[in-house]
Amino acid sequence: MTHARDPLRARAALATGKAAGRLSQALGRGSGSMIGGRLALRVDPEVLRAVAGDRRTVVVTGTNGKSTVTALVAAALSPGGAVVSNSTGANMTDGIVTAMAADRESGLAAIECDEVYLGPVARGTRPKAVVVLNSSREYTRGVSLKSTLEHWRHTAATLPDDCVAIVNVDDPLVSWAFETAPRRIGVSGGLYWRDDALVCPACGTVQDFTDTSWSCPGCHRSRPEPDWTVVQDGDGWAVEHAGGRTRLHVTVPGRTGPVGGAFALAAADALGVDVDAAAERISAVADVDGRYAPYRVGEHQARLLMLKNPAGWAEAIDVAVSTGRPLVVALDPFGPKDTATMWEAPFHRLAGREVYVTGGRRADGLAILDAAGVTVREAPDLESAVTGHAPGEVVVACNYPAFRRISKQFRGSTH
Known part of the structure; x- marks a missing residue:
């Protein structure tokens, strides 16, 4: 295959990256995918061409x-x-x-x-x-x-x-x-x-x-x-x-x-x-790194969406409006700018609907949705936010840290 023709520098780069990745895993510092690739590129800036073949x-x-x-x-x-x-x-x-x-x-x-x-x-x-x-x-x-x-x-x-x-x-x-x-x-x-x-x-x-x-x-x-x-x-x-x-x-x-x-x-x-x-x-793709797969919460199914900017929030709002499914907003702390961008999103499209907000930064979400005319409810945790709606499927719109926390919490509960 192509890798048999790898130049010596590329082979050295890949060996270095592989060793660094294994060390990162052994030390519990993560998967090693980032540090391994980074060191490989330092040894050979053209190593991507070699592995792409x-x-x-x-x-x-x-x-x-x-x-x-x-x-x-x-x-x-x-x-x-x-x-x-x-x-x-x-x-x-x-x-x-x-x-x-x-x-x-x-x-x-x-x-x-x-x-x-x-x-x-x-x-x-x-x-x-x-x-x-x-x-x-x-x-x-x-x-x-x-x-x-x-x-x-x-x-x-x-x-x-x-x-x-x-x-x-x-x-x-x-x-x-x-x-x-x-x-x-x-x-x-x-x-x-x-x-x-x-x-x-x-x-x-x-x-x-x-x-x-x-x-x-x-x-x-x-x-x-x-x-x-x-x-x-x-x-x-x-x-x-x-x-x-x-x-x-x-x-x-x-x-x-x-x-x-x-x-x-x-x-x-x-x-x-x-x-x-x-x-x-x-048609067989049901899950993308924790996104979309239905997480069981009592008699409910929670589908997670991960959002990071006004465009993403606008898309999540469109999903809730077009499908008629209930919406839960989950927010955790993630820097000073993260929830500030939500003020630009068209939450007014949800006016008159009841939306539960949860997470460590839920106060921001409550203020933003209330200003848009949405009927907001504060929930201490995801379970109470989801089960506050009638049994069925619920869209859970999360910022990045809330998504990571929730998907890890419910990993293994898909069906």
């Missing part, structure tokens, strides 16, 4: 939804052979090196990539497809949206000719950033949060939006026609594309699941995998 890779990036769509892409590619993926969420270059080094035999790869690392990851993996979901501000790390878009636009221009950019044409920021790609495929991926895309990135003019489209009166850019579109199909979902219509069953609630499935089908098709077989494999 000649396998056919799909890289998934965007502000929100990367982990979910990467899991769907991995499933969609699987009819074409074994797939390696960084399923633990270590999505920077060091974590990707570790994931690929751990599996040198798989001929396919589905890689989640942090948006600001797309350039080096694309250079190292030489992907056949890059999936770009959305773009909005990322407060928790202080990442500049402007610099991210410029980084994407430069990276898009340097993608190899045999790589296709699979982009969300409903997001004008993504559309602009990947205009420079040699090949593009459009997916109608939705835009739950427009506030970051109000100004045209090309000319600075305020853009016009309708329910389904956008255009710029300044430079006359407009939404391209999508090649892959999610449509309702009876009581379910389907994806329309040049090959026809493919019915899609996903367990992720709301429109989030089928839209992610559309990106995954487009990626599978780009790599020559049969679309119907890909759709069948997608």
Whole structure:
């Protein structure tokens, strides 16, 4: 296989990284995926190219939804052979090196990539497809949206000719950033949060939006026609594309699941995998690192959503509104900016509904939802928040620390 041709420096780098990872595990400092990959890159900055080899890779990036769509892409590619993926969420270059080094035999790869690392990851993996979901501000790390878009636009221009950019044409920021790609495929991926895309990135003019489209009166850019579109199909979902219509069953609630499935089908098709077989494999994805799988709480089922910015909260609100399911908000302390971003989210859409708020930072959530006209109830713990609703399925919207705490607490209670 490819690794037999690894240069001496790459072999030394991988050996160093593997030893560091084992030491980290032995000391109880974590999985070792980050430190192992980081040291390997210090020994050989080109080690990602060595571990990527000649396998056919799909890289998934965007502000929100990367982990979910990467899991769907991995499933969609699987009819074409074994797939390696960084399923633990270590999505920077060091974590990707570790994931690929751990599996040198798989001929396919589905890689989640942090948006600001797309350039080096694309250079190292030489992907056949890059999936770009959305773009909005990322407060928790202080990442500049402007610099991210410029980084994407430069990276898009340097993608190899045999790589296709699979982009969300409903997001004008993504559309602009990947205009420079040699090949593009459009997916109608939705835009739950427009506030970051109000100004045209090309000319600075305020853009016009309708329910389904956008255009710029300044430079006359407009939404391209999508090649892959999610449509309702009876009581379910389907994806329309040049090959026809493919019915899609996903367990992720709301429109989030089928839209992610559309990106995954487009990626599978780009790599020559049969679309119907890909759709069948997608339907088996029930859990993404603790997200979405139903956690039993008494006579209730709790589905966790992990959110980190206004765009994510807007999507969770849309899930609650579109499905009619009760909503619980769980917040734990996570830096001064974390809950501040929630003030921008459209919680007014829940006005008149009863929402329970729990967690170590629930006072912030109570104030935010109360100001939006929501009937809020304080709950001392998740169980009382969930069981405060009628038996059935409940959507639990969590910030990052609350998600980690709750998913660990209920691990093993899925069914």
